[in-house]
Amino acid sequence: MCQLLGMNCNVPTDIVFSFTGFAMRGGHTDTHHDGWGIAFFEGAGVRHFVDHQAAIASPVAELIKRYPIKSRNVIAHIRKATQGQVALENCHPFVRELWGRYWVFAHNGDLKEFNPVLTGSYRPVGCTDSELAFCYLLQELHARFGDAPPALPQLHAALAELLPGIAAHGTFNMMLSSGEALFAHCSTSLHYLVRQHPFPTAKLSDEDLSVDFSQVTTPQDRVAVIVTQPLTTNEQWTAFAPGELKLFVDGMVQDTPVA
């Protein structure tokens, strides 16, 4: 199994604090040492870093911890291989283009007997069930909406219909973003919190590190952090229910779409 970390904010925010704790699980406080990756949206562009080394040993992860890249949507992943060998092409998150936007996807879990028919517009490069699910998802979204990208509520509703069909094949905790919002789906384990004014001092559970967010924010800032297991010991994290899909926009949870 793997671990996921996502961030969705109303203003570009750096993820150095959360990533520092998260990366410790990549071979130090936990056993997810078969690669890692992180993608930051910056406008319509994406900075995409993947490494098949353990996150604690990776010079690229060191860079991320030191270089405060500011982004409104971030998805990160540390991998413990279950399907697919340890190789760069199997590291999450994966990136593809649809409707002239980049889409970023990461998955935690295992899918069994999942053999969707791919029409050829998106094909996996590696050999993970995760990348296969991502390709299938983009293909189905394109099939539904054609060349005209849907509004967010319609996209939310389409994913609410599509994801259970994939999740039925096993465990499908996942995060998906095209830079304007972040979708998170839980099969077994996902937690979130929203940091906003008055900002707390947060203390990492995986490393002896605290940050007083009130010193580095403005009262208008709002940041949602979504993660497999809570990252801090002194904040209130909310667990997703199994089967739950949540949409985060501007650091806030949106209502569930009505069919």
Added chain:
Amino acid sequence: MCQLLGMNCNVPTDIVFSFTGFAMRGGHTDTHHDGWGIAFFEGAGVRHFVDHQAAIASPVAELIKRYPIKSRNVIAHIRKATQGQVALENCHPFVRELWGRYWVFAHNGDLKEFNPVLTGSYRPVGCTDSELAFCYLLQELHARFGDAPPALPQLHAALAELLPGIAAHGTFNMMLSSGEALFAHCSTSLHYLVRQHPFPTAKLSDEDLSVDFSQVTTPQDRVAVIVTQPLTTNEQWTAFAPGELKLFVDGMVQDTPVA
């Protein structure tokens, strides 16, 4: 205008020496300060780094200069914006997937009145003529060969037919790779050399730095370096002819395809 750097080798090789000289042109020895990028193939996977900061000021470029990522195919680019604003989504190289492989593309030059019809399978995310040309190229390759990827000679012949139609719109120095080989097309300026046994001591033209390659190679290693302007002062670089397309495989130039 921009500058291009490519490397194609028979064994995974690090590009630290060449990139160090090349990156100096990103704002120091030359005026290409509107972003930069580099993509390394590692097996079927790609490490893709882009930054809208000048290469000489970028912490990510610092990492590349210090971290010897080994790859058989690398494409790098430093940008001086001519079309499209300075933004991450306009930084080369661009990456897309076709036939279950990643394709990496970078372009130096300007295309005028270039308005190809895109069918929707590949759409630009940014607003450069370069990304548009890349999307068009992949679309046309897919149209020619369908879902079955061609062998390298057929791909070479197809590109030799397709590229003049794009280059007719202006200046189209470009590099393209899917990880097994590297294509380079020259409109106005491109040079290459092949480093092989007996390896020389090479001296950068943009920084006071020399490397004795005989100390860091085996007699079987072969490395082709392709670049807009020669990077070293004491090696023999070969200029491409205008309109020339070259295919590099395992560090060697291949013959031109026969129609």
